[in-house]
Amino acid sequence: MVEQQVLRSRRVVTPEGERPASVVFAAGTITAVLPHDAPPPPGARCTDLGDDVLLPGLVDTHVHVNDPGRAEWEGFASATAAAVAGGVTTLVDMPLNSVPPTTTAAHLDVKRAAALGRVHTDTGFWGGAVPGNGADLKALHDAGVFGFKCFLVPSGVDEFPHLDREQLASAMDELARFDGLLIVHAEDPRQIDGAPRPGGRRYADFLASRPPAAEDDAITGLIELAAERGTRVHVLHLSAASAVPLVAAARREGVRLTVETCPHFLTLTAEEVPDGATEFKCCPPIREAANQDALWQALADGVIDCVVSDHSPSTVDLKHRDTGDFATAWGGISSLQLGLPAVWTEARRRGHTLADVAGWMSAGPARLAGLDAVKGAIAPGRDADFTVLDPERTFTVDPARLHHRNPITAYAGRTLHGVVRATYLRGTLVAAQAAGDPGPARAVDAPAGRLIERPTGGS
Template sequence: MAEPVLGRGDGDDRRLLRSTRVVTPDGERPAAVEVTGRTITAVLPYDTPVPPGTRPTDLGDDVLLPGLVDTHVHVNDPGRSEWEGFATATAAAAAGGVTTVVDMPLNSIPPTTGTAHLDVKRETARGRVYTDTGFWGGAVPGNVEDLRPLHDAGVFGFKCFLLHSGVDEFPPLDPAGLEAALAELTRFDGLLIVHAEDPGIIDGAPQRPGPKYADFLASRPRAAEDRAVEGLVALAGRLGGRVHVLHLSSAGALPLLAAARREGVRITVETCPHFLTLTAEEVPDGATEFKCCPPIREAANQDALWQALADGLIDCVVSDHSPSTVDLKHKDSGDFAAAWGGISSLQLGLPAVWTEARRRGHTLADVARWMSAGPARLAGLGATKGAIAAGYDADFAVLAPDLTFTVDPARLQHRNPVTAYAGRTLSGVVRSTWLGGRVVARDGEVTGEPAGRLIERPAGGS
């Protein structure tokens, strides 16, 4: 039998990564992955000989996964870089096996609501990112005319809120503004991504400040998400636009989404590691590091989210990394109403999800589908990222799936040592992360200078 012929590719830098466990779009198998320059040029049999001039890397039984794509990250830079920044956020991402990040348009000053603001954001990020990094635009009152120019400038889509965002410089859209934004985006097939909570229901819910998590949970009821999703389904169906529901925590919205899909409505949905791995029953009173909006809900609700993932109704799992300084979490009073809402988890998403996925009988191929291929497809990057296959970027996460570690916030790469996962034991240690065929992180630390690229929505993409 003739030996396989390795493909050529565009550059002279050739590598061969070999593992007994390579996760490909067809499942997990032993394989040798050929990389030329920044690109995967072939996925070959495990025992393929190493040709002259090719650098071999034998990963043994560690799992070679496609690098994670995280399309929901609040970098907060410029303007609130004391909360986070491009260097620290992308270092945390790389340490956790994430190779592509898409930055949210708010919590930075200025927000990404016009092309001049996008230029500021890009200039701030340039030369400081350890991962490939792109940008969402924002849809806010009064910027309908800015949406097409932002789209043409390469943002991946447009985020909006239906209620107060938490920062005054990124106000919500009322129903008329929401319709106007989606109508404009539909003209050029742009994507609207929505924080889906209904303000009327939340305004009518009991608002009791203090340290009791049950009181905070009651202030953000599931009905607020369900009502908002119902409205988005109706609007997307009527206008024919593309809508994506961000950070779904309420399983009550799932039947609405399933029915909409059957009727051809173009609506997708994500959830987050904290909704899949943490439950309301285990949140201690006063533990404001668990506060996020929408909130972490009960175990039975979590079970339904997992079933929706297994059924393919939920499209992807992304972090919603929304950090802040320690003081904004108000740990002194433990007041959930006063604390900043956001879970810091960018470095921990892969092991957190894998720990629970394995317990529920899922595989690393499932995790790759949810955390690599799904987000890449959402962002229009599905032809180059999110899979180990010929022609894709050579972005990898190398995981020791059976090793465990205990989360120490002080050892994480993001800027402030606050996380809801502190003290938890997780399965799956990220040994190394590869971006464009080169190691950018190893054993929880970045290696070398930032080597990530600033990326744009592909022509014809979302």
């Protein structure tokens, strides 16, 4: 007989909002959401969470695991342990920074072999669209990737070249044939080539080298091509709020366009980045406070669809903290374990609710990946993926205590609201606070995650 379990809380975040409830699940699936004081089913094991908030497990569709080939930068074991410790139960791995990149079905097999048996989360994969692999895209789609990433500017690694406009149009034509999803690092190379060259320790100089116009022009070009071809397009890691009106107008005209932003753009500002602090370097860059305000407004208005980490780690030496030179340092923010508390810290200050955060960080990414029938909400029929959060407790980020493989992050020393007390994946406890430790949860030893594919018949 299948054991039933119940998680009871006075604060359960459901698609209808936050309310007291008892959530019943069995065999990895939610079977009922009952009133808080409803008697548990006969024989069910009941855990009362009190005032801790029960959230749907987060879905992070933008993670660079870098495994195989650059596993010293991160790796499946460490990345997914960090994920569940931060309340993330499902992630989708980016196709670059691993060697080989996920640009053919054979390379996807290599990636899956590296991940098998080592993941604490349910883990899927993006494919890559690069010059010359148009004939490989349908095979990757049929093999279960969730979509295809491309760059419009150099990616930072030689094995994953960017597309020029003609190559981009060709890839979009091919994806439109089978309704594949193109996800795009949208910066225009002409704007970047015409901007001041980065160099040295001044963050202001680095910021000037990646102007908002680079994002605006790239997104304008994407919209034009998507409108002509009907291709589904998703803009990755939107940093420049100046592009928000372009996105809103395109949607009104029927363009199939979605957009994400990231915790670092919502919680960190250019004004606070010290010179030489290369742990803050990412592309596109962290911009000014006024830009951040506009991103939050776009989230509130529903123009930005989701918030995902863009966890892009490296070894400490590649950040060049010794010189503090933004031009030569690796660009990427390590934040996979910290996204929920970082976003909640700023969201609560701005008057948003945990239901809002769940919509941005769980339901939205699940919808993007076509997983919304099974992930992203506390509702009957969905996977029993849960995050238990103490929303008022604070902690100070110590990089050495994170599961990230390399102890460097832009959040070091910051005090954040929201301690993840436990994480469940399909009903299994995969992260929990250590006995007597009031700090964030730690991943359990045994990986319980599965390798997942784009749902059959889904987009």
